[in-house]
Amino acid sequence: MAFARRPGCLLGRDSGPLRRVCSRTMALPCFVLELPGCTLAHFALGGDVAPHLSNVQDSRGDPRLAALLEPPGRSYSLCVPVAPDGSCAARVRAAKLHQRLLHQLRHDGPFQRCQLRRLLGYCPEGGGVQHGVLLHDPRDSPDTRRALHALLDTCQEAPSPPRLGEFTGDSSHQVWQRLWELRDGQGWHLADGQRVLPVPEPALHPVVPDLPSSGVFPDREAACAVLEACTSFIPEARAVLDLVDMCPDQTQKGRFPVIVIEGLDATGKTTVTQSVSDSLKAVLLKSPPAYIGQWRKIFDDEPTIIRRAFYSLGNYIVASEIAKASTKSPVIVDRYWHSTATYAIATEVSGGVQHLPPPHHPIYQWPRDLLKPDLVLLLTVSPEERLQRLEGRGMEKTKEEAELETNSIFRQKVEISYRRMENPACHVVDASPAREKVLQNVLNIIQNNCD
Incomplete structure (x- = not known):
């Protein structure tokens, strides 16, 4: 080597x-x-x-x-x-x-x-x-x-x-x-x-300094550069870049609150986002948005650097929708930047949870040019409860969903990375109780943290 x-x-x-x-x-x-x-x-x-x-x-x-x-x-x-x-x-x-x-x-x-x-x-x-x-x-x-x-x-x-x-x-x-x-x-x-x-193990996992150019992109330009390099063999990369070009360089949210709901699959995220949206008469958005979500399977089969560039740019595309919608009503977003970053960190940092970047490391900071939400909620359930829910869904799983089920270390790295995110941090919500109780807890947190 x-x-x-x-x-x-x-x-x-x-x-x-x-x-x-x-x-x-x-x-x-x-x-x-x-x-x-x-x-x-x-x-x-x-x-x-x-x-x-x-x-x-x-x-x-x-x-x-x-x-x-x-x-x-x-x-x-x-x-x-x-x-x-x-x-x-x-x-x-x-x-x-x-x-x-x-x-x-x-x-x-x-x-x-x-x-x-x-x-x-x-x-x-x-x-x-x-x-x-x-x-x-x-x-x-x-x-x-x-x-x-x-x-x-x-x-x-x-x-x-x-x-x-x-x-x-x-x-x-x-x-x-x-x-x-x-x-x-x-x-x-x-x-x-x-x-x-x-030789001795370094204080920081050696892949961490490389992450801003290989998976946790600090800005839109860095993610665009990756897809530009892919246009010759992934035609859909050009389509994504064309959509990004239509978005403003800097987007500002309106006067209504923007709430992001994050969580692993089968934590009740889809149900909660829809219920909260109905309760608040809010616009419900999803990242990546549906019109590029059709290409997820193509990019999910690519290496991390390409896959994460696609999801990163999906966040910038949905940010322009958030900016418009939040001038008229509250906005609920089903996943956003935190999920993009946590999965990249958990995938690229080899070893166990002890090898993750330490708390307060810059990799956990929000990108400087991406519209920032008012509140991020992280839904959690026990591993046993999540597996039970997944078995009842009978849906086709992505590679990452399958790894979450079979690799407990990978799941722990994702969960810990979520909890270390800053500016904004995640408000952890226990999603194990009945649906009505979870919804009420979420609404109470929103009321206490948003106008």
Whole structure:
């Protein structure tokens, strides 16, 4: 696994086995691997220990890494670097390629007996992350290696082809990684090895600084840039952008209150929003609005960066409707920016809830150019109650809805992210009681917080 060149980093092989460093602090490039139980292991690659990493260990220092990277079996890293310019288009291309590789690794015959684990590459001082996967073949079959080479052969025309690394152990129980390189007319060959060095976990998950350009967009312009890069292969992206162009750059709400109702699926959100709207004689809006909601299935099948750009722009489109409607009556909105951000955070931040950005982190702040509601209500029910309601619905589930059911850690990350949102924060409402009681509680909160 190797980094592409980026400004401020010296990452080429010509600089020596340990010279892949970030120039500001001479820091080793690092990697974070998701292990069973949503725990994380951080490691670096190098021949010697960098002076600034005083508590770095050798590969024997973390038995979790040794269990995955040493025999029996064999482990490989496959990473998709972002092109050197780091542009939005480069990020989109890398995300699409990473998605395609994951699909093939999960479904192609030689790989189906292998274990896949999420792997991210990062530089401790910033500069973006690289998405990848650690593939462990418990049988160490030559067919797996041949299939990986064949997979790489299909990607060589990409601006930044994926990099394949192979892990081996030596007699002293050190773990090494060697990169496979394509030599002209000679096929695939293993390069010199670099030692695997466990390193301390950073204070902040390494993907968090990358989120404003990959999932939790700080403004409309950032989300538009992503869909602009998609218009050549997603025609609907142009249609969404045309609708955004029709919206004012800055929207101001009218004199009537705007209330957003958030919640996981099957918390009673649809019923409550309709009931509150009827009680207040309010306009009921939904994000994304119906006329782009028809394209949800298309964007839900895309990588996170594209999917979240679509939902982010849906918020800006519905904001122009909120601005108009709130001049004449109260407005109730079924989901808005908070849901867009929480799902992006929970999806992109690997590991457990302890790896989420801490409370009051800027990622939880409302976008500076998006119309802000007067009140946000978060409906909650117990996991058992929510599952019971879902079973009774019999509706087709999105990928995220399915993961909420099967992955309790993912659900907890979504819920905690909701509760950490600020400016405005969420007012939590217990939606377990009877419908009439929940409605009355919601109306009381609205009365106490809105004119």
